[in-house]
Amino acid sequence: MTLTQSTTTTVEQSLPDVERAAHHARGFLEALGVDLSGPARRQSPMRMATAYLEMMSSDPFEMTTFDNDEGYAELVLMTDIPVQSLCEHHFLPFTGVAHVGYVPADRLVGLSKLARTVETFAHRPQTQENLTQQIADHLTAALAPRGVGVVIEAEHTCMSLRGVRTSGARTRTSAFTGDLRAAAARAEFLAALN
Numbered sequence: 683m684t685l686t687q688s689t690t691t692t693v694e695q696s697l698p699d700v701e702r703a704a705h706h707a708r709g710f711l712e713a714l715g716v717d718l719s720g721p722a723r724r725q726s727p728m729r730m731a732t733a734y735l736e737m738m739s740s741d742p743f744e745m746t747t748f749d750n751d752e753g754y755a756e757l758v759l760m761t762d763i764p765v766q767s768l769c770e771h772h773f774l775p776f777t778g779v780a781h782v783g784y785v786p787a788d789r790l791v792g793l794s795k796l797a798r799t800v801e802t803f804a805h806r807p808q809t810q811e812n813l814t815q816q817i818a819d820h821l822t823a824a825l826a827p828r829g830v831g832v833v834i835e836a837e838h839t840c841m842s843l844r845g846v847r848t849s850g851a852r853t854r855t856s857a858f859t860g861d862l863r864a865a866a867a868r869a870e871f872l873a874a875l876n
């Protein structure tokens with residue numbers, strides 16, 4: 683018999699006040715000299731507030747895990763999971779892909795939950811480094827696996843659109859735990875991405 687376990691994954695945040703956010707978005711844009719009087723821009727502060735709220739929210743989901751009945755002991759790897767996040771330094775988006783894998787011990791998890799884990803931790807103000815580590819920590823806590831590997835490659839609009847304007851440059855971060863920390867396992871994980 684396969685036993686399932688389930689925990690709800692949420693990111694705690696205080697209740698948003700969209701009206702207040704829109705009010706301050708108007709002040710923010712006006713302070714920068716933007717004329718909001720025309721019909722095309724009248725709703726822009728509210729659009730801006732709801733867009734930011736959407737980038738910083740995610741729906742809770744059930745982290746359902748299963749007994750590893752058959753003793754599967756190799757890498758489970760999901761590649762090219764979309765990442766849409768918000769840099770906490772500039773509050774500009776960074777986007778890219780995450781490659782998430784684990785070597786199971788007693789528990790398995792549905793593949794869609796790997797993508798949901800990425801989405802949940804990405805949809806909040808973040809640094810790419812912390813996002814990478816938080817995904818690894820969450821899977822470690824939920825699955826107690828033999829090892830977890832998370833690699834994220836992303837382009838940061840705070841760098842591509844302003845400052846040094848490094849358009850096209852991607853940043854790669856990684857977190858490896860347990861069995862996947864060993865050089866050979868890590869190399870195998872990275873080789874599997876190509």
Ligand SMILES: [Zn+2]
Pocket residue numbers: 769770771772773774838840841
């Ligand atoms: Zn930034």
